[in-house]
Amino acid sequence: MATKDSAETTGSTAEVVDWKTKLKYVLNDDFVRSLPFWGIPFVIMGAAVYGGIGYTVAISFTDYQGLSEPDFSSLDFEMYQQAFASEAFLQAAQNNLVLLVAFTSISLVLGLFLAILLDQDIRYNETIQTIYLMPMALSFVITAQLWLWMFNQDFGILNLILTTFGLPAVSWIGNPQIALGSVIFALIWQFSGYTMVVYLAGLQSLPDDQFEAARVDGASTIRTYVRVIIPQLKEASVSAAVVLMVFALKAFTFLYSLTGRYRPPTGTDILATLMVREAFRDAEWAYSAAIATMLLLMALGVIAPYLYYQHRQGSL
């Protein structure tokens, strides 16, 4: 509002705008007239999201823990230093990075593969899409249970397949070396239908004649996709990757639900689970807030370039 007023006064310094006209002008301004519509939702959302973030960042500089009150008189980076000196934090950060990279890239590749497969005039296309996307309608709480059963050492389907081929049974969740891989596998199961849908939308927005042109040139189907089609799906890839990466940063529910405890299976602890554990099990409010702040910064590191890219594209 301030900018609007000052712009107006500089534009008409000589004239004396009486306050009635001015008020009428302000009230007729589209900003003011649209305020009742977006103002209320914005205030609710803003208080919850940005108020919450502000408080979290603030207490991350204190020593707030247990039942005491946060003391804002001495602020420092002690909690961050503590985090970087902590074995558990570094391990969680490393697991998180592995999860983020492997989960995102494999989900994208598998989703793209499925999208291209279903783009080949497959019959019952819509029904098949519905089946592939179904895991996305389920809560992580549920999918964690389904996969616990799939991964079960004695009766699970995965070990059944292995032993049928004469291979030894594997402790999918119990072995810290492979537990993270198992988790990534289950999450790919849940999300690749989603990337497929995003890619299918991208494929369908491409004009048919490009494909035809490549055909007439004698290019094989695979070459057509690699050379002509896939490069044009960049936008779909970027937006799906952003959603997947941000999910990988905050994936708490699936891991918690595997054990029903604050500590997920050994070898799968990530920053999100570490943060919740430090907060609600140990009441280390300041320390958990520092981890949360770093998670937030990482998420912003993913989102900010994306929003900027979208803005440049004019598609914001």
Add this chain to the structure above:
Amino acid sequence: MSQSRPTFDTASLVEDVSLTRIAQYILVVVFIGFFLVPLEAGFVTALKTNEAVARSLPFVPSLGDGFTLENLEFAFNQLRDSFVNSLLLALPATIVNVLLASMAAYGLTMVNWRGQLGFLILFLIGIFVPYQAVIVPLADFWNNIFPIAEMLAPTFAAIPLLAEYHSDLVPLIITDIAYGIPICTILFRSYYNSLPESLVEAAKIDGASIAKIYRRIILPISKPMFGVVFIYQFTQIYNEFLFAFTLIVAADAPAAPVTLLIPSLGASTSGINYGIRMSAAILAALPTILLYVAFAEQFAKGLRTESG
């Protein structure tokens, strides 16, 4: 390039097409199996006696001796109250969410004013914020600063069909609304942006107020989008875990929604009873699966729009 134009050699064309075709359909079926087997195995395991769970193959249904509804019944009785909690949570939260988001999106698209981009970005970031960054203040706010659940408890006790403990759902409802606004707003916004400008321009020239344009023009034509956002957001809130975990805390709290109970159901010192655990998982998934199967197109549309 110097080759002759493709000739229509029908025989080789049919052979070629049918071979790739067969490979394609085999792949399609393999992936149907990949996506459905975990659900199918969960479902058949839910209907087995504990003995049959250990004895039979996990994906083969047990008939006769091995078949039982006991685990399903046990799980249902454990979950019954929490189903009510989940509905009492998800329905009002979704309705308010959808209404507020529609208004916000209208204010952000149909009316042009400077500085919109800044507000839009704040909404967009709100979609992606890891909720870990807000749960500590959330717990503090609803427990200590503004304990609305406690304040409303006597009122809820007086309302027929509701119990005192249902007031514990109020902070959770408000929380889910607040954090659901960004994504729902962006969903509506993408729809409003796709509408032709002439639609509103004509009404503006006729001197219709912004509120009138919303009521008379925008609301009626956004019915399909209300469906999309409702289905998307209902599923999200019903499936939500972290906020419920932060505010309701314990799985045995009377106001716990379904998702909070599942990770501990059927667990004992001797391990997990998978007959019970799968029964609980399938029962809890049923509402969203039914909603999804009935409105798959709307759900997919919601997801597609979410990613730009």
